[in-house]
Amino acid sequence: MKNKTDIVIDIEPISRRIIINQIETSILEVLLDFSIQIKSLCGGIGKCGKCKIIVQEGNKFLNPLSSAEKSLLTREEIQNGWRLACETKIATENKNKLKEINQPQFRIYLSENLLQEDFKILTSGKIKDTLLNPSIKKLFIDVEKPSLNKPIPDEERVLMALKLENDKDIFNFNFNVFKEISSILRESDHKITIVLRNGNEIISCEAGKTTDENFGIAIDIGTTTLVGYLINLNDGKTYSVASRLNPQTQFGEDIITRITYIKNNPDGLKKLNSILIEALNEIVVENCNKVNIKPSQIYEATIVGNSVMHHIFLGLNPISIGLSPYIPIIQHGLNVEAKKVDLNIFPEGNAYTLPIIAGFVGADTLGVILSSEIDKEEELTLIIDIGTNGEIVIGNKTSIAAGSCAAGSALEGAHIKDGMRAASGAIDSVKINPENLDISFTTINNKKPMGLCGSGLIDAVAEMLKAKIIAQNGNFNKNLIGNNRFVKKNSEVEFILVKKNQTSLNRDITISQNDIREIQMSKAAFYAGTKVILKNLNIDSQIKKISLAGAFGNYINKENAKFIGMIPDIPNEKIFQIGNAAGMGAQICLLNKDFRIKAEKLLKVIKYVEISTKKEFQKEFAEAMYFPHFNLKYFPSLIEYSNIPKR
Numbered sequence: 111m112k113n114k115t116d117i118v119i120d121i122e123p124i125s126r127r128i129i130i131n132q133i134e135t136s137i138l139e140v141l142l143d144f145s146i147q148i149k150s151l152c153g154g155i156g157k158c159g160k161c162k163i164i165v166q167e168g169n170k171f172l173n174p175l176s177s178a179e180k181s182l183l184t185r186e187e188i189q190n191g192w193r194l195a196c197e198t199k200i201a202t203e204n205k206n207k208l209k210e211i212n213q214p215q216f217r218i219y220l221s222e223n224l225l226q227e228d229f230k231i232l233t234s235g236k237i238k239d240t241l242l243n244p245s246i247k248k249l250f251i252d253v254e255k256p257s258l259n260k261p262i263p264d265e266e267r268v269l270m271a272l273k274l275e276n277d278k279d280i281f282n283f284n285f286n287v288f289k290e291i292s293s294i295l296r297e298s299d300h301k302i303t304i305v306l307r308n309g310n311e312i313i314s315c316e317a318g319k320t321t322d323e324n325f326g327i328a329i330d331i332g333t334t335t336l337v338g339y340l341i342n343l344n345d346g347k348t349y350s351v352a353s354r355l356n357p358q359t360q361f362g363e364d365i366i367t368r369i370t371y372i373k374n375n376p377d378g379l380k381k382l383n384s385i386l387i388e389a390l391n392e393i394v395v396e397n398c399n400k401v402n403i404k405p406s407q408i409y410e411a412t413i414v415g416n417s418v419m420h421h422i423f424l425g426l427n428p429i430s431i432g433l434s435p436y437i438p439i440i441q442h443g444l445n446v447e448a449k450k451v452d453l454n455i456f457p458e459g460n461a462y463t464l465p466i467i468a469g470f471v472g473a474d475t476l477g478v479i480l481s482s483e484i485d486k487e488e489e490l491t492l493i494i495d496i497g498t499n500g501e502i503v504i505g506n507k508t509s510i511a512a513g514s515c516a517a518g519s520a521l522e523g524a525h526i527k528d529g530m531r532a533a534s535g536a537i538d539s540v541k542i543n544p545e546n547l548d549i550s551f552t553t554i555n556n557k558k559p560m561g562l563c564g565s566g567l568i569d570a571v572a573e574m575l576k577a578k579i580i581a582q583n584g585n586f587n588k589n590l591i592g593n594n595r596f597v598k599k600n601s602e603v604e605f606i607l608v609k610k611n612q613t614s615l616n617r618d619i620t621i622s623q624n625d626i627r628e629i630q631m632s633k634a635a636f637y638a639g640t641k642v643i644l645k646n647l648n649i650d651s652q653i654k655k656i657s658l659a660g661a662f663g664n665y666i667n668k669e670n671a672k673f674i675g676m677i678p679d680i681p682n683e684k685i686f687q688i689g690n691a692a693g694m695g696a697q698i699c700l701l702n703k704d705f706r707i708k709a710e711k712l713l714k715v716i717k718y719v720e721i722s723t724k725k726e727f728q729k730e731f732a733e734a735m736y737f738p739h740f741n742l743k744y745f746p747s748l749i750e751y752s753n754i755p756k757r
């Protein structure tokens with residue numbers, strides 16, 4: 111529990127909250143004290159200009175810009191709130207003011223280049239065998255040379271050669287091709303490669319035989335992470351994958367804060383769009399470099415993302431998504447020329463965005479539905495996609511419904527005292543011996559622990575429940591509070607998960623009562639959301655199969671997720687971890703263009719449920735706040751744990 115005079119500093123994009131009593135030193139030293147490693151090439155003496163941070167909240171308490179900052183930061187950076195961490199501290203005259211304020215709050219954004227942590231970005235996923243039917247094909251043709259006897263124009267001779275290679279006889283030239291075909295024919299001895307879209311549209315011609323270099327890119331724009339899959343459209347294989355943190359996180363951790371930023375800043379949309387496109391183009395170039403091709407040899411992109419990311423990518427204002435009745439500007443799949451959205455692939459190449467289901471259930475969810483093929487399932491199947499937002503899809507071959515719940519951010523470390531995103535040093539699994547409360551754990555990259563990521567949190571809470579450290583209502587077990595695993599901070603009790611000497615923080619990593627409440631709310635939102643959708647589907651049957659999508663779902667311990675009541679109690683062999691299913695949906699649409707038609711058809715049959723406005727939600731939510739549930743009959747396999755104290 112925070113003290114009234116504590117200073118709270120939220121660090122983004124790693125979702126770390128640090129709490130200190132006073133700041134006597136620079137922000138750089140505070141970060142290093144909490145083992146948040148950032149680049150500081152000059153050792154913090156204001157010379158290298160590498161330790162750039164954005165102070166998003168709390169600026170008014172800080173010292174004015176130093177002369178080093180004025181010379182090392184550009185005017186634009188200064189306007190945008192950038193500071194040098196080693197030169198930034200609380201202004202002396204403000205120290206007393208801070209003491210009078212109830213929990214002063216700071217928010218600091220660290221750019222990806224600054225962070226020295228390795229983020230674990232999920233790129234893999236399962237994709238069912240997909241018939242290869244891309245919209246792009248390349249054909250190598252040997253064009254007859256013109257002569258005085260046969261003075262046939264270039265266009266006609268190319269068409270004659272094409273007809274010999276292809277059974278179609280109607281082709282349309284993209285006008286730009288006429289501008290270059292003459293020189294390309296002559297410099298390549300009339301041996302050229304034609305790039306065909308949808309079987310008959312000639313979008314480009316290249317000198318010589320370049321049929322092997324036929325690429326497309328599938329892009330997944332997440333609120334926090336970006337992934338690009340470079341795929342050869344001849345064999346359907348993924349040749350390279352590149353990922354980045356979404357640089358928009360500097361403007362807010364979730365879609366609501368991004369919308370707010372756009373609302374409050376006249377050039378907000380332009381800024382969020384341009385930094386996103388810049389990062390996506392870096393992904394394009396990184397992929398191309400790995401495979402040794404040029405970005406212009408990527409002829410198509412397919413894109414998934416939630417509705418807000420989708421709109422920002424297209425440069426469309428997403429404000430209406432954040433306001434009741436939460437509607438997007440467009441819903442259907444969209445084809446737009448890459449150059450019109452500044453995507454650095456073949457300029458006349460097609461950028462296809464998958465359709466959006468609703469304001470808060472976007473193209474990413476449609477990607478999940480396509481790749482999971484829930485529409486072919488015999489059994490009633492639940493898909494939970496847990497990212498910064500949580501999406502729920504329930505259905506089978508007869509009907510499908512979807513909804514969203516704001517349940518993901520706690521699982522990415524937000525609002526959890528020692529929570530963090532899945533990066534080096536995050537505790538990702540926990541075991542507690544119920545006899546002596548000894549604790550073992552693992553961390554990402556085997557680094558000394560510095561916090562807990564989502565899977566570690568679920569494990570910790572489930573293990574605390576099994577060891578009766580907490581009761582079914584989430585409260586600490588009063589009988590154990592004298593144990594040396596408990597520590598009293600201010601007037602609140604916290605459970606010590608990792609002792610100070612084992613951490614890289616030089617303090618204990620603890621779980622507070624508030625942290626447990628956050629997990630209760632998250633898991634209750636998923637459970638209640640599932641119940642509400644089921645009710646609205648009018649299906650009188652039980653969930654028989656569960657697919658967990660997204661990074662968190664991929665690493666979670668299934669048994670423990672069931673144990674705390676986050677997902678229904680069904681046998682483990684019926685619970686599948688399907689990885690980045692949204693990204694796989696983008697891939698499928700690249701590999702086989704028929705899936706784009708299927709996406710539109712699905713859009714007409716998927717029932718969208720606005721979960722939080724349904725009156726039954728609150729009742730379901732309150733009951734699901736218990737571990738695993740107020741009513742154990744919903745979790746028959748956990749009845750043996752019914753001796754866990756109820757309160």
Ligand code: FES
Nearest residue numbers: 150158159161196
């Ligand atoms: S660490 Fe070099 S300028 Fe701050």
